[in-house]
């Protein structure tokens with residue numbers, strides 16, 4: 001991580017009233033949750049998303065799809081927030097206490113930002129912790145879902161599916177609108193741990209860039225957005241985010 005860039009970004013974050021933090025799977029990598037597109041270890045290197053994460057797959061084979069998401073949930077249930085999530089929460093608390101704001105917009109379905117204490121998290125792809133009856137639309141928390149057989153069914157006789165966005169489905173409108181408001185009103189935009197290739201979510205990075213506000217990418221690897229953002233901090237979010245807060249004087 002380049003110290004000069006860290007200084008410059010710390011100055012921007014320190015003086016910003018409103019910060020938008022856009023996160024992806026990389027922010028949860030240090031909590032032991034696989035990302036999607038890493039060669040070999042990424043979920044999409046091991047599994048075919050069209051067989052497991054597409055709305056047509058759910059229609060065709062609900063047993064396999066719900067089993068897979070139940071397995072994914074078990075990985076999330078074992079995970080705890082890492083210093084990256086914690087630093088984002090701390091930044092939100094401090095900015096809110098000072099009359100500003102940090103809006104967390106995530107593509108992750110693992111609930112780890114919530115678990116770390118972040119508030120009003122905008123979950124663009126839903127949450128694996130909520131499951132929804134396809135027949136009635138009723139939501140229930142995963143602890144109230146009976147997984148003794150697959151696919152799980154509700155008392156109303158409907159298929160219970162995770163309340164997440166599958167490929168081929170629309171993102172929830174309220175989340176899209178909240179995310180757009182956050183991006184349109186921020187003074188600084190941080191993109192943390194996302195490969196920035198899945199739309200419409202990745203479009204928020206472009207929206208921030210087009211507004212001309214400073215944009216910062218935090219990622220150990222290069223992404224298609226690396227050349228377009230104002231600053232890049234190369235490294236793991238669990239290292240870079242706490243270092244950034246320290247540099248802002250917000251962490252000991």
Ligand code: OAD
Nearest residue numbers: 024025026029035036037107193194195198219221236237
């Ligand atoms: P990806 O797997 O595409 O990208 C993860 C990014 O995190 C990569 O750029 C990695 O270099 C980076 N990374 C890895 N370890 C990191 C760390 N410790 N700290 C910071 N960054 C790290 O995941 P997403 O961009 O989140 O959608 O993928 C977006 C969407 O594609 C997901 O929500 C999911 C997937 O298909 C659906 O399932 C609908």
